[in-house]
Amino acid sequence: MYKGFRSIFxxxxxxxxxxxxxxxxxxxxxRRKEWLKKQLQDTRRLKKLVExxxxxxxxxxxxxx
Numbered sequence: 001m002y003k004g005f006r007s008i009f010x011x012x013x014x015x016x017x018x019x020x021x022x023x024x025x026x027x028x029x030x031r032r033k034e035w036l037k038k039q040l041q042d043t044r045r046l047k048k049l050v051e052x053x054x055x056x057x058x059x060x061x062x063x064x065x
Contacts, residue, residue, distance in 0.1 A: 006053040013050055016043045 016039060023036055 003053050003056075006050065009046060009050050009053065013043065013046045016046065 020036065020039055020043065023031060023039075
């Protein structure tokens with residue numbers, strides 16, 4: 001995957017987290033459980049993708065940048 005899209009994925013991840021927090025502030029009886037379950041799955045997938053894209057290593061020492 002092209003690393004130039006990382007910033008876009010990070011912004012989308014932040015928006016999803018904000019939406020999930022807003023949904024969790026609702027009373028349990030009013031929550032959209034199916035929507036919440038799908039959003040959590042998408043957020044996990046997107047978080048994993050962002051972590052993969054940020055695995056930049058130093059060519060000299062092999063440490064993270």
